[in-house]
Amino acid sequence: MQNLSKYAYKILRQLSFPRLAGSESEEKAREIIVSELRDLNLPVKEQSFSLWTFKPGKGEVTLKGKSYEAVPYGNTKPFSTEGHILYVENPDYLDNRDLNDKIILTYGRVRGEAYEKLWSKGIKGIISISQPLVGFSFSSISQRFVDEDKIIPALVVDYETGLKLKENEGSPVKMEGTTAVYKGTSVNIITEIEGSKDPDEIILVCAHYDSVAISPGATDNGGGSAIALALARYFAKRSPSRTLRFVWFSGEELGLLGSQAYVEENKESLEKIKMVINLDVAGDPIGQNSALCISEKDTVSFVSILSKEKGIPFNVKLDIYSSDSMPFALYGIPSINLARFGGKGTFYIHSHSDKLNYVSKDGLSPVFNMALNILERLDSSVVFPLERKISGELKEKIQEYFKRMQGKKVEVKW
């Protein structure tokens, strides 16, 4: 297994560069993954889907004649706009004031319902303040709002600039950005190892290989992508009894686009998928491991017992996870989401600094080993041991999630 963690780390090294969905760098990352799969003699299928993506540009905020660096939100159009700063801690607490000439200054990303609310109030722009010490924490405008031509000029600033702007609340400020949104194409990579005994029972292993535009995405999610390849390598040489399907999704960072496209296009065969094992965020040398089960409680017990049996510490919980397993959850397909947090890599998630220097081979081992143990157990069971069901407890959380993130009202189909 040591060898496979080493292999995963080798792949992670190759993948640690910004991999914006729909861009040439996504293509470069795809070539790395596809060429590994071909070396393993595995069949490769590519699923293209269209999306709003962008050519990343520069940004700037000017206050009292002084300019501060900023990063435009993804999916904005070039803009230059002026307005007065209004600090809004939480858009839910906005009164019915006219916000026509206001530039909203707020902590963190604005999306979903909050974004829609600000749009309807006719604001001039949004300035998002990043958390302290990370530099710029990247954000993008949702696909839906681009579709509806509701693009608000929006920038991300670092924490210090945010403080300065807040101290000058009410002052006029100028925002400029040169990012240019366009309709592009992105690709999911799919391979499969057919089951020798129960080929119609599918276990789907997935990881998103795109990153946010400014980040090398070493932990998010070069780590998970590399681990998925190491797992494919392990099983390619064996003959699993159930079908193992591996998918590297793109467009996750722009709103779970690859997994949504996958679920939409494969509706008839979804019922064959017994379980999704999603790998998103791994590589921190120091950290804690998490298994979030969007499932019935039996899966929580299963993962928890296995983690103790193998001595790989995992915090196991029945809960949702903001990742590619969510579109599957809408159809009642359960998932186990494995991740590792706690080091510098994940501290800097979605910024310039989620980079190779902060990940290690040992940081990949727990997630890799746990995924491998789960897969071997599930595959060697005479009868598939876990319910293909999601606990009713999570129903509301799942619907709430889509509303908050995408401003979309969804109904779970179970």
Ligand SMILES: [Zn+2]
């Ligand atoms: Zn991720």
